[in-house]
Structures are given as structure tokens and as C-alpha cells.
Amino acid sequence: xxxxxxxxxxxxxxxxxxxxxxxxxxxxxxxxxxxxxxxxxxxxxxxxxxxxxxxxxxxxxxxxxxxxxxxxxxxxxxxxxxxxxxxxxxxxxxxxxxxxxxxxxxxxxxxxxxxxxxxxxxxxxxxxxxxxxxxxxxxxxxxxxxxxxxxxxxxxxxxxxxxxxxxxxxxxxxxxxxxxxxxxxxxxxxxxxxx
Amino acid sequence: xxxxxxxxxxxxxxxxxxxxxxxxxxxxxxxxxxxxxxxxxxxxxxxxxxxxxxxxxxxxxxxxxxxxxxxxxxxxxxxxxxxxxxxxxxxxxxxxxxxxxxxxxxxxxxxxxxxxxxxxxxxxxxxxxxxxxxxxxxxxxxxxxxxxxxxxxxxxxxxxxxxxxxxxxxxxxxxxxxxxxxxxxxxxxxxxxxx
Numbered sequence: 001x002x003x004x005x006x007x008x009x010x011x012x013x014x015x016x017x018x019x020x021x022x023x024x025x026x027x028x029x030x031x032x033x034x035x036x037x038x039x040x041x042x043x044x045x046x047x048x049x050x051x052x053x054x055x056x057x058x059x060x061x062x063x064x065x066x067x068x069x070x071x072x073x074x075x076x077x078x079x080x081x082x083x084x085x086x087x088x089x090x091x092x093x094x095x096x097x098x099x100x101x102x103x104x105x106x107x108x109x110x111x112x113x114x115x116x117x118x119x120x121x122x123x124x125x126x127x128x129x130x131x132x133x134x135x136x137x138x139x140x141x142x143x144x145x146x147x148x149x150x151x152x153x154x155x156x157x158x159x160x161x162x163x164x165x166x167x168x169x170x171x172x173x174x175x176x177x178x179x180x181x182x183x184x185x186x187x188x189x190x191x192x193x194x195x
Numbered sequence: 196x197x198x199x200x201x202x203x204x205x206x207x208x209x210x211x212x213x214x215x216x217x218x219x220x221x222x223x224x225x226x227x228x229x230x231x232x233x234x235x236x237x238x239x240x241x242x243x244x245x246x247x248x249x250x251x252x253x254x255x256x257x258x259x260x261x262x263x264x265x266x267x268x269x270x271x272x273x274x275x276x277x278x279x280x281x282x283x284x285x286x287x288x289x290x291x292x293x294x295x296x297x298x299x300x301x302x303x304x305x306x307x308x309x310x311x312x313x314x315x316x317x318x319x320x321x322x323x324x325x326x327x328x329x330x331x332x333x334x335x336x337x338x339x340x341x342x343x344x345x346x347x348x349x350x351x352x353x354x355x356x357x358x359x360x361x362x363x364x365x366x367x368x369x370x371x372x373x374x375x376x377x378x379x380x381x382x383x384x385x386x387x388x389x390x
Contacts, residue, residue: 119382162380175380182377185357185370187314 002192003029003090004183005112007098008176009105010120011150013131015166019120020099022173027180030095033086036062039077042137052082070100070107075142079104095180102153105160116183118176119160123167125150197387198224198285199378200307202293203371204300205315206345208326210361214315215294217368222375225290228281231257234272237332247277265295265302270337274299290375297348300355311378313371314355318362320345 008016008023024032036052038059047053054062059078062068071080081098089096098108098115108115122128128150132143157163162179166172183189203211203218219227231247233254242248249257254273257263266275276293284291293303293310303310317323323345327338352358357374361367378384 118380158382158386160382162377163382163385164380175376178373178376179380181370181373182357185313185359185374187353187355187358190358191353 001093003093003095004180004189005086005090005096005098005108005115006030006176006180006183007100007105007108007115007117008120009098009100009102009117009160010166011122011128011153012101012146013128013135013150014120014122015131015169015172016099016120018169019166019172019176020097022169023097023176023180026173026177027095029093030097030180031089033081033089033096033098035079035081035100036068037077037079039079069098069111070104072101072103072107074101075145081108102156106156109159114188116162116179117160118162118164118179119157120164120166120172121154121157122150123165196288198288198290199375199384200281200285200291200293200303200310201225201371201375201378202295202300202303202310202312203315204293204295204297204312204355205361206317206323206348207296207341208323208330208345209315209317210326210364210367211294211315213364214361214367214371215292217364218292218371218375221368221372222290224288225292225375226284228276228284228291228293230274230276230295231263232272232274234274264293264306265299267296267298267302269296270340276303297351301351304354309383311357311374312355313357313359313374314352315359315361315367316349316352317345318360 008020010016020032024030034052036054036059038054038056041053045051062080063071067083068080069083069086071078081100086096105117109117129147132138132146138146164172164175203215205211215227219225229247231249231254233249233251236248240246257275258266262278263275264278264281266273276295281291300312304312324342327333327341333341359367359370
């Protein structure tokens, strides 16, 4: 049986990273896809583990050769999901999680209609702002931009299959786990992939 | 928040009754809808608990007044789901399970598009036959008819949202529970009922 492609998306600060990591610990057969990016590594980030760090030229080549399942420009940096590794994992029967932003999620749904889209939302804009400051990686100007983006991204929610409020991480993880289990009983999943 | 309408359906002998009862024990806020029927009570069945036992005239009146969410004639008996109690429970925020046959399930989907249809299937036709004999309530002729029906009903599976194989009851119950939890995170459910 082919694996399930799960996209966990939502505004920056919604807690995508925390939820996805907890999911991978709880579920055995799931693999977190590694994105490619042109942005420089943050402290502690390893190439091939957190991201594939590539230069701008390489990234443009990947776009041109349709090697990306989705890609987006965020500020001056590019982010994308290499298609090959994802396809190979799904075909070997493993589930794959993509932890990506809203632009990317909708691209994936366009290219892979059977992908399951989960929108992770912060309980409120106030809580989102608090989390972004707590993270301490962004300037005030960037935080303001992220909040403006988040407001736009909340409007994209209706295009997602599922919406999970990330108030308490453990509860959000249990909900996404139930979504993954349920999707494996979908008649459309059981009758085989359309792509 | 309005409750969720879950239809658990499948061939006679698939284990609908056992799975639905176990679900109601596990989940607090779910209520098993009581059907109306014209068939005589079996030993131990109570009016208003297992079924509303009504005569043929009363049943025809309920059909005429559109008081049934679905109804079907099985052999010479009528079965149906009174609409009023279901609507009231959903509006009060409780989830409702309908344990009904395939004909009825597809009618419900037609009338209530947001209903979640779960097809419970036996692991094999051989196992189904074994279960029907074990139950000891049907004649040989009726068992043969039920098996013929079951073959037709398996073809209806693709029209369901979910398919759960009832091999081991506990596993089937866990799967249906995940389906119910997941459906509560559906963006279409969260954005409100269409009816």
C-alpha cells in the first residue's frame, strides 16, 4: 500500500515544527520531508537534516527541471520540497509529512490531489505574536510582516481538508494522529492513488 | 457546535451492532439512533430501546409525512430512521450514530450531505457466512439471500467516505473512533453545516 502524503501548514509561529516532530516520535512509519532552501543555516541546523542548503543558482535549476513539488519565495529566500525523495518514500509504503507554509501547501494540493492538508492555527493573533517574540529569531520588522502574512493565511483555511487549533501541543498532536489514521480508512485512499 | 452524524453501514453480518455498541461505550457524547420498524420484536428486544416497533399503517404515514431520514424495505419488513430525534440531538451538540443497511446509508447521504458514511466490511465472504450461521437467527434460505445481497452491497463501497474491515472488533472500533475525531477537525465541519 502506498504511503499517505500529509501536509502540515499554517502561519509562521503556529507551532508546525513542534507538532511535526512530536508526530514523528509517536508514529513509527512516518517520515518528515527535508526541504531545500537558499536561506543560510541558523545556529544548530545541519545540511540534509533540517534543510538541504543550496545556492540560488541550484534552486533555479530545480525549478526549471520540475524537481520541486512546491516552492515559494519568502522575503528574499526560496524554500521548496524536492519531489524525488517524497515519491520514493510514498511508493515504499511510508507516510510523509511536509511541514510547509500556506503558499506551498496549496501548490502541493494542485500537484498531488490526494495529499491531506492540515491547517495548524494559533489560538489567537495575540498568542501568535507572543510565540514569534519568544522564538527570538526575527526582528521587530519581520515579526510585523509575519503577523500581516498570518492574517492573509488564515483566509486560506477553507481550502484545507482539516483545521487544528494548536492551543496545547499534545492535543494538537492527538488530533493530527487521528486525521492520519482516519485518512487510511478513506475509500478513496484504499481504492488506490489517482496519480 | 452542532453534533456529527455518523452512518455505520455494511452487509448484514459485518458486525455493525457490536462495533456501534462498543463505540457508544468508549465515546461519551455519542448517541445511537433508534430505528422504527414494522418487523416483530426478537426475543429480548424492547420498544423504544432497540427499535420503535410500529405497524405498517403508521410506517406508511411516516413516509408520507417525510418523517424518515431514510427507510428501506428488507424482505417484507420496513425499517427507517425518524428524522426528529436525530435533528434534535445534533442541534444540542451530541453526535449521532446510525446503524443502518446500505440502501438507507445512501439515502441519508442524499438528504444530509455532511453525514459521514463508514462502510464496515467483513474480512471475507467466508467469514460473513460463518457469522450469519453463528448468529442463528436466519433460515438457510435467508442466509443465502443475505450473502447474495452482501455481494451487491460490497459494490456500493466506493460511495462511502470510509471503509473499515471488521476483522478484530477492537481494531475496527479504534479506526471508527479516529474517523469521528478526525471529522471534527474537517474544515467543512468547522465552518458549519450546510443544512
